[in-house]
Amino acid sequence: MASDPSLRPTDVRMKGFARRWTVEQCFHWIDSTTQVLEAELAGLQAAAGRVLAADVISQIDVPHFSRAMMDGFAVIGNDTAGASTYNPLRLNVLGQSLPGDPYPGTVTPGTTIRIMTGAPMPQGADAVLPVEQTVIEDGSILVQGEVAPEKHVGVPGEDIQSKTRVLARQRRLRAQDLGVLSSIGVSQIPIVKKPRVRLVITGNELLPPGSTPQNHQITDANSPMLSALIERDGGEVLHPGIIPDDPDRLLSALETDADVVIVSGGSSVGQEDHAPRLLAEHGTLEIHGVAMRPSSPSGMGTLGNRLVFLLPGNPVSCLCAYDFFAGRAIRTMAGLSPDWPHQQVELPLARKLVSTVGRTDYARVSIEGDEVEPISISGASVLSSTTRADGFVIIPEDLEGYARDSMVAVYLYE
């Protein structure tokens, strides 16, 4: 065995990290290195949930004409002065105005036209008399109530005024925003590009997703999981398949035109952990080894103008490290908040949750009744713990944990 270079007494790298960075230091590096991507133009149908890259200023008034806000009769308001059930006043009906089919003439004193909600107001009229205040006769109506000028009339610009800002950059577009954009005649809008994320899944032991595990090979769980997480965070997944534990193959997989590279597996300090060394040699390995549990063998750096995240191959560690680090960068690039995208609830702990000062913990929990129940630590390294869990609690590095009955924030999965 003396010929096996991996067993040299000097192979101290197997003995773990010389130092560990804090999660805060990782956040600081990510935030100082990552910026929102440039804009691209998209149609309305593609823009839901995307982030506006520029303010949108309306070039028109909405509506751009006066319109009825009720079904009824377009009148000169002063014509109705004094009208009541006991003193009905007669107006001659000249015609009608429908949405998209306006009345071409003019309403003069003593006349009216029938008008539908949304229809253009005719020349001459300044108010809409609701149909409930009329008796309809043959070619005329009896007015049974007063209506003041401007009543039930929508004026130009009532919804949106020309030259005003309708939506501000950095806004994540809602369904109704798309409606507003449509209504001002905008069909193409500048949105922040999707970060392109290359997945590099390493491991000689891995079979493609969904394969039946056999012999001493296991099935890649990380690429379907990471793909869904990247899409949740606004990224576009580029997946070259599983890369063997071979430095040359790995290096060529890292050489991509993506914005972010995520390497899953081989992220620690063992002899088969090529990615950290390759990153240090061909780019920068800014951080390697993080004071957290799980996911301590995580790393990050740059290669060319790409951010590279080294995530542990264990699926739980991979999930955790993605959500702490890679997801933060991808969300920032996509123009979203860098913070956790999970919904949060505040609930009391059913039992204490132990950690260690100097280390950040990611503890999976379930919610039982109105209490937070930690998932037993024995199954902590298995992915099924994250399907049994309802979410997770983060124990920051300056705490030894949380006492029973402490109120904690649970980040809900999904």
Place this chain on the structure above:
Amino acid sequence: MASDPSLRPTDVRMKGFARRWTVEQCFHWIDSTTQVLEAELAGLQAAAGRVLAADVISQIDVPHFSRAMMDGFAVIGNDTAGASTYNPLRLNVLGQSLPGDPYPGTVTPGTTIRIMTGAPMPQGADAVLPVEQTVIEDGSILVQGEVAPEKHVGVPGEDIQSKTRVLARQRRLRAQDLGVLSSIGVSQIPIVKKPRVRLVITGNELLPPGSTPQNHQITDANSPMLSALIERDGGEVLHPGIIPDDPDRLLSALETDADVVIVSGGSSVGQEDHAPRLLAEHGTLEIHGVAMRPSSPSGMGTLGNRLVFLLPGNPVSCLCAYDFFAGRAIRTMAGLSPDWPHQQVELPLARKLVSTVGRTDYARVSIEGDEVEPISISGASVLSSTTRADGFVIIPEDLEGYARDSMVAVYLYE
């Protein structure tokens, strides 16, 4: 004008609804009429966020072999008994086991092999001695600590046991669920079909989405908005474009193989409101006119085996009626919770919010500091009010409103 039949004195339909249904009655009808759609098979990449249509039972153990849980040496635990820094014991190193590349021989007393996290345990060994407790020499190691049998060894089925239920039907699939499914060799899973939703946008005054409004035409805001809402709720949008206010054209648009038809516009009781009459004549008009604000001219019924929702053309009313009614049906069919999908926060009202007993109100609000500020009622009918708002408060029909400082649930937009 006597020849205009729409002005006959008997045209009482213009005068509003004979009765109004409550929102609760609408919910009851929707819930009793709507059921989860059948299943379809999907690949892992398409299944994120979709709903499982059947329980998933694993056919295998995960892992399916014993594996190391740490980097170190695979040993017979009893071989380390009594070892310490002061009493190091020597073991001969026979070889190594890497993930996907197991050691083919057997570990016998006095021997060991080097092993990496995740690698198969060799025959004979029953524990992993962490590398930190060793001194590595040339072809052998000095053991400086004890390790009990089974320590740091992952046993078959530790993550998932064969024949157990991994995920239950009706679950909305999370990113990590896809990882678990992949790891048990599942590549195709039964998920609830997407409800197919035909959008029927009516109105002679409407121009296609994103067009510049001109003359007396306005631009359709509802189809981009509704499309995004339908997709949010798990539906698939089928959009035939804008349909003119013509009964024949409208009827043929309703004759579709979709699961749900949403008609936007022409939902009230005016002469141009063809949809309710067509539905009553050719299918069932179960509900028409709802005691709510906005959106009271909403309706619902069936045509063939399709649910049909009649939504007002005003974009705010359309949004509100979609979220109350059509969205509820679509979410149910997609296997999701029928309830509002919005995140909620509880906050005090900055001023009173007035409603009327017997009517459900949908009040747009903004959140100013830690208080809920109602959006002024004057702009209530314009869509931009829903882009200025952060969300909405529902005032149920049995309340006259909420007093200032009341805690209210705000449903957050987006």
